[in-house]
Amino acid sequence: MPSVGDNLETFEEMAATIAHEIKNPLALALANLDLIKVTDIGEKCKKYCDIIEHELYTINQLVLDLIHVTLVDEQKELFDLTVMLDELTSEYGRRYDTISFLRNPGQPPALFWGLAKNIRMVFTNLLNNAVEAAPHKGVIEIDQEIIGDKIHIRIHDNGAGLPPDLSVQPNDFYTTKENGTGIGLRFCRSTVAKHEGRFLLQNGPEGGCDAIVILPVEQEQTK
DSSP, X not given: OOOHHHHHHHHHHHHHHHHHHHHHHHHHHHHHHHHHHTSOOOHHHHXXXXXXXXXXXXXXXXXXXXXXXXXOOOOOEEEEHHHHHHHHHHHHHHHOTTSEEEOOSSOOOOEEEXXXXXXXXXXXXXXXXXXXXXXXTOEEEEXXXXXXXXXXXXXXXXXXXXXXXXXXXXXXXXXXXTTOOSHHHHHHHHHHHHTTOEEEEEEOBTBSEEEEEEEEOOGGGGO
């Protein structure tokens, strides 16, 4: 039976192949669409071009997700997860003025040894999912707690939550989005696993969805 590591490698190889095959023709299609839009084609045709452009950029985002899945960053470093989460909270708060991003100030440092770029992408994916799930004037909470030698990070949204008939932990390529692929969630799960952590997705006790990331932190700060 294949191991988890074997499955992750197979997934990443597949993602890299798909991204490579799509990227070049997609770039060519977008470039030619730009040429068409600057010609005198009339308002009706421009409207159709805008629709095509929107769909092509949707595909482009999928390609970017696939590329992020296959990122190889060998430069591990010691960084502070608290600082990273504070920065992301501020960044998303500026970007979305109809959603409240709540985070308790003055959280203690949480030093972590790993791939900062990939870990940041995990939280970016989870925050993007929370934004899409949250209603208008929604609320997203970013909490953390150090327990022993691990940090528990929870990103909670007040959306509809996971389907009530979901009896198992969502795994490979799970998505509730109409046009979703689940690749972002798969990237989160595989990246956290590679950092000897755990990833959980579950309904909150009072509604909404909890995305929970558990990672090991440096022992010195937990004593």
